[in-house]
Amino acid sequence: MKAKTILVIDDTPDLQTSIIQFLNMEGYETVGAANGQEALDTLAHTIPDLVITDLLMPVMDGYTFIERIKADAQLRDIPVVVFSAKPDEESQDRALALGAVRFIRKPASIDQILDTVNEIIQP
Amino acid sequence: MFVMKLEKWSRLIVVVIGVISVLVLAGWELDAEWLKRPVTGTAGMNPLTALCFALTSLALWLRTPERSPRVRRTAAIAIGIVGILCAYRLAGIFMDLHAEIDEVLYRKKLALDMAAQRFSRMSLNATINFMLAGSAFFLVYSRRYHRIVIAQLSAAVIALLALFALLGYLYRVPEFDHSIPYLPMAVHTAGCFLLLACALLFANPRRGLMRQLTSRYAGSLIAKVLIPLLVLLPIAIGYIRLRWHWHGTVSVELGVALIVISFMLIFILLILYNTNSLNRRDARQKADAWRLQFYNEQLQAANFESAATNEELSATMEELATTNEELVTSNENLSILNDKLERAKETIRQQAEEIIRQKDDQLSEYRKNLDIIFTNTQEGILLLNAAGEVVLFNKTFDTFIRDNAGIIPKAGMPFLEVVMRARREVAHALFANAVAGETSQVEAHIDAPSGPLVHLLRYEPVWQFGRVTHVIIISSDITDKKAQESRIQQSEANLKAIFDNTPDAFVLLDQHLRVIAFNEAYSRNALNLNGKRIEIGEDIRAYVRNERISIFEKMIAEARRGETIQYEAPLREDANPVWFRIVITRVNNTDGGLRGYCLSAREITQQKEYENNLTTIAKELSGLIDNSNVPIFGLDRDGYVNEWNQVTSQVTQYSKQEAMGHPWVTDFIEPPYRESVREVLKRVIAGDAINNFELPIQTRTGERIMLLLAASPRYDAENRIKGVIMVAQNITELIDYRKGLERMVQERTRELNEALQKEKELVDLKSKFVSMASHEFRTPLSTISLATGFIRRYKERISGEEIDRKLDNIVRQIEHMNYLLEDVLTVGKTEAGKVNVNVQVVEVTPYFEVLAREVYLSSDKTHRIRLTIHCDRTVMATDPRMLRIIVVNLLTNAIKFSPGQPSVDLRVTDTNRTLRVEVSDTGIGIPDADRENLFNSFHRGSNTGAIQGTGLGLSIVRKTVDLLGGSIHVESAVNQGTTFIIAIPLHESKDDIGH
Secondary structure, eight states: OOOOEEEEEOSOHHHHHHHHHHHHHTTOEEEEESSHHHHHHHHTTOOOSEEEEOSSOSSSOHHHHHHHHHTSTTTTTSOEEEEEOOOOHHHHHHHHHHTOSEEEESSOOHHHHHHHHHHHOOO | OHHHHHHHHHHHHHHHHHHHHHHHHHHHHHTOHHHHOSSTTSOOOOHHHHHHHHHHHHHHHHOOTTSOHHHHHHHHHHHHHHHHHHHHHHHHHHHTOSSOGGGSTTHHHHHHHHHTTOOOSOOHHHHHHHHHHHHHHHHTTOSSHHHHHHHHHHHHHHHHHHHHHHHHHHTTOGGGTTTSTTOOOOHHHHHHHHHHHHHHHHHSTTSGGGHHHHSSSHHHHHHHHHHHHHHHHHHHHHHHHHHHHHHTSSOHHHHHHHHHHHHHHHHHHHHHHHHHHHHHHHHHHHHHHHHHHHHHHHHHHHHHHHHHHHHHHHHHHHHHHHHHHHHHHHHHHHHHHHHHHHHHHHHHHHHHHHHHHHHHHHHHHHHHHHHHHHHHOSSEEEEEETTSBEEEEOHHHHHHHHHHHOOOOOTTSBGGGGSOGGGHHHHHHHHHHHHTTOOEEEEEEEEETTEEEEEEEEEEEEEETTEEEEEEEEEEEOHHHHHHHHHHHHHHHHHHHHHHHSSSEEEEEETTOBEEEEOHHHHHHTTTBTTBOOOTTSBGGGGSOGGGHHHHHHHHHHHHTTOOOEEEEEEEOSSSOEEEEEEEEEEEOTTSSEEEEEEEEEEOHHHHHHHHHHHHHHHHHHHHHHHOSSOEEEEETTSBEEEEOHHHHHHHOOOHHHHTTSBHHHHHBOHHHHHHHHHHHHHHHTTOOEEEEEEEEEOTTSOEEEEEEEEEEEEOTTSOEEEEEEEEEEOHHHHHHHHHHHHHHHHHHHHHHHHHHHHHHHHHHHHHHHHHHHHHHHHHHHHHHHHHHHHHHHTTTSOHHHHHHHHHHHHHHHHHHHHHHHHHHHHHHHHHTOOOOOOEEEEHHHHHHHHHHHHHHHTTTOSEEEEEEEOSOSEEEEOHHHHHHHHHHHHHHHHHTSTTOSEEEEEEEEOSSEEEEEEEEOSSOOOHHHHTTTTSTTOOOTTOTTOOOOSOHHHHHHHHHHHTTOEEEEEEETTTEEEEEEEEEOBSSGGGSOO
């Protein structure tokens, strides 16, 4: 069985690297992107099984990104998990309304992230 | 006839003048010298003069009273031309005109004459003569006497002037030798004027002065002889005297003496002639008159005589005829009269009988009436004979005696029997008196059974044949009248009691101001009026002091008209004057006519004292107001100033004289406030008192003062509102103080608002900090969390290096968080003003080198820091820690916002007292939209994108620069780079800084 691919979008290099490292350790294929635009570029040739995205990013923020893939028939079924430092309920509600399946608030432990990911897909 | 002759002479003379003037003009034309100047060497007649003579003679010839208006107009035009020519000539003489009018005709010939010293100009007296002749021409035919006189006087003047000129030639007067310009007149000119004068005088000889010469009275006859003599004789004598003089036979003095003597002789002879002729004439006249009268009287007498004789004759004839007729008629009448006499005798007898019968009837009627009166009168009548016996009595008497005395009176009884016993003595005495011829009257009080009665008894003697034959006693009942009288007396007494006891003094005067009555109070109070005691019947003015008579007369005059004047005067002027108010009123008759006057005087001394007290109080009050130390002023009901105290004058700078009587609102109040002030005044006049209204007033010098006014109504003695009194307070300074306070409050409010704003900004800052912290701290925390989790979870599966890298990552995140924290703390401190400047002396170059190195290392050596220092000083006094914060932040920013660029620049220069630090990069730049909030905490540029940051860096830089007293300036272009320039004041030593 082919390993599942996860697209990790975060503008903080250290954090993006950290997430990718432990996902790899758990047997997931990963693709990194620094913002929404980069992610969309990646999605042109790679269809991941799951997307983990930050919200506040330069060039294209997470909200716009979610809107864009939900508007694309080929991409709209990809489950999106939001991993954001935004502390308010409003941001969470907005992201979920746009079509995100989960909202993880930074800072979170590896277990929290993995439990969420594993709940949606298996490696 | 003679008069007709004169007029014809006048016309003849006019023709002669015309001929002469034409001849002279011809002489000029033909150069006939003897025509121009008949006497060689004298002045010639000017052609213009000749022309004027021609025109004048034409005019005079044309102008007679009988001519038609058209001819008269032509004559007037001719004279008008002469007048204009002469006026021009006069102007030439007096104003020295060059173009002389008299040189127009024959100019060249005139010039030749002048050159030959021959005078031919039109002289001044000729000109004047023409003008006189012109005026005389217009006046001479006038109907008014004085105009004609003027014309004839003008003619006389012309004649005199002409004679003067002729005499000049005759007597060879030297002045005529051109020595006086404009004077000489040609001989024939003078002659013509003399003729002209004669023509004018003869033109209307029956009127004006000429009448005196032309009448047929003696005076005129004498004058006609005397005037030519008086003209010619002196000329002749003068000439003879001069001839002697010229031949040297007689000296000047003898000549004059002879002239005087001969004049005397001539005058005396003339007067004698005159007297003689007058006397002769007079004597003849008188003799004629006498003779006339004598004849007259004789004639009259003769007339009378013949008339009388005639009348007598005719009268005698008539008488004879009449007597005859009468005789015949008398005979006839005599027989007729006899018949008539018989008839008349019979008639008279019948008439007499008739009259006697009528008289008898009248008498019996009269007796009957008398009897009725006698019987029915209310008065009792008793007739007695001289012996005292009752002769007759009437029914009233009878009834009275029966009822009251119980006696039945009868004729023939002694009258004392019908008299009540108690009154018999009196009755006897009265009867005796009556018999003696005296009439007497007595009131009898009778105790009648019906009550007391009063009767008036009158005893009257009846005379017959020179003695008293009877006595009549008439008794009338006056009981009621008596009672009424006593009532009237009582009421009079009451009135008198009131009149006398009233404290007011009264005097009643008749219409002639005589005292009719006065009361006790008057006699008491007015005792020493003018030093006299008041008497009834005296003229009241006798009691009035001289100095008050005019007032008194005036009061009387007013009273007569029905008016009343009250007059107050101290009537008793001793030590304590007693004041009286005197009123005089008119007293009318029942028909409304003037009966007299009532003068009343009331003592008002107390009232006067009260008034005086009031006046004193009022004066004091007025003084109080005037001297009060607050502005007080008053207005009357119409708003005119009637009170203005000294302080008001001081405050407004308008003196009392300037303010009094002026309308306050329009003269002292600024237009915008007038309406409201009028409103206030209206309310006060209506009775309200209005306190505390502020009113700005412009003083005389234009200064504006603020008054706080209290206005209250002012009352008069009858408690009516008579105006407004205002008490003011000058609150100009108070207002200024208040305004100062208001300004201060505004200042404080502003400060408070600023503090509130700052507070708000702080709250804002805190919320921004929370928001920033939640994001900026969560990201490194996430990294740390993930790193630790990673080590824990995979520590058996990963290498030691892997773990070290994760740990390094953790340390880096912690450091990052630490920086963030420090920034936040710095901002907090500077915002709260808790940072103290700590000046130290540092060496310039090593300080910046170390800083550049540190930043280079901490920023992962991505950018080279190019440091250039151009400083004159080697050391500087500043707070090195603060300067470090500024430079590190700017350098870090420059590196952070120029990703991929090789280097940033740090340039340090200095001026006299300033350190200048420039940090430049070639990075993304700052959009213009972000300039405004560039230095605000937590603000981040719109183009910063994924570049991490808290938004605190520049905020910290700005605040730190402010603390050092420096300035910050930024130059930037998007995608080209940014340069921050800092200027910080330096101190040579750290002691320079006071804190």
